[in-house]
């Protein structure tokens with residue numbers, strides 16, 4: 001069994017964008033509600049994203065993330081509340097809002113029977129670009145996303161990561177001020193995710209407001225700010241490090257052989273409440289001596305015990321009393 005009281009590997013890059021380096025608020029949502037019939041999908045959400053900022057909306061399946069995006073992208077009418085994009089009221093300026101918005105939805109939007117170039121050109125034409133302007137813009141984006149040498153390849157021959165980069169380039173052709181990405185990492189391997197995040201950071205550095213949804217903790221932890229959603233409501237909104245620091249103290253992580261028995265033993269013997277997270281039991285812990293006590297109580301039924309910093313999953317559990325997964 002491994003015992004450790006050192007901090008676990010950090011799950012996030014620190015939020016590096018200081019407030020002074022951010023631009024104007026380009027996306028603002030106030031008291032946004034949405035119902036599908038009797039079902040409440042959004043119950044009064046407030047949210048803002050400034051130019052240069054990457055904000056991750058993190059929530060379990062069904063928490064309302066996609067609904068929020070559909071409203072912002074004018075695909076659903078706003079029933080109650082307001083959404084302002086680049087100074088324009090979304091419910092009143094549908095076409096102007098669309099021209100300022102880049103969107104990447106969960107489902108792929110590329111025509112895989114066309115080349116990379118052809119996909120970009122079709123998109124450009126939809127936004128009224130043509131001639132030299134369109135050619136120059138395609139060249140610029142292909143270069144930015146390291147796609148120039150693949151421009152004549154059919155999209156069906158590209159890897160998942162490359163396809164996502166083409167989608168990003170496509171979404172950026174018309175120079176949107178706000179970029180919405182719904183679960184952008186879906187289906188990507190770790191290397192492709194890394195490359196996608198580099199591209200997102202470049203975007204933010206160029207002044208674009210980036211708003212993305214995710215249900216991946218490690219992805220949200222890379223954003224400048226995380227908005228935690230649960231059952232159509234915002235339950236937290238801060239930088240990843242401040243959210244984690246807000247919990248204070250550390251978190252005890254136990255990897256038992258038999259998780260159910262260990263949970264029951266800790267409750268019975270120590271009155272210790274633990275949350276099951278994957279194959280582990282986790283609980284807030286400010287007393288390092290608890291490691292030895294838990295080890296003694298669980299005996300052979302434990303592979304490792306460690307104390308580390310809280311992660312965003314711990315924040316979610318603390319705010320909602322529910323497990324994230």
Ligand SMILES: Nc1ncnc2c1ncn2[C@@H]1O[C@H](COP(=O)(O)OP(=O)(O)OP(=O)(O)O)[C@@H](O)[C@H]1O
Pocket residue numbers: 036039040041059060061062063064065066067068215
């Ligand atoms: N067209 C619809 N009709 C009825 N209910 C819907 C519809 N679309 C979504 N919902 C419900 O609204 C709630 C919010 O759904 P939404 O898709 O916005 O959540 P989400 O956080 O994006 O989930 P996921 O991570 O699974 O995409 C869920 O309870 C969902 O079942």
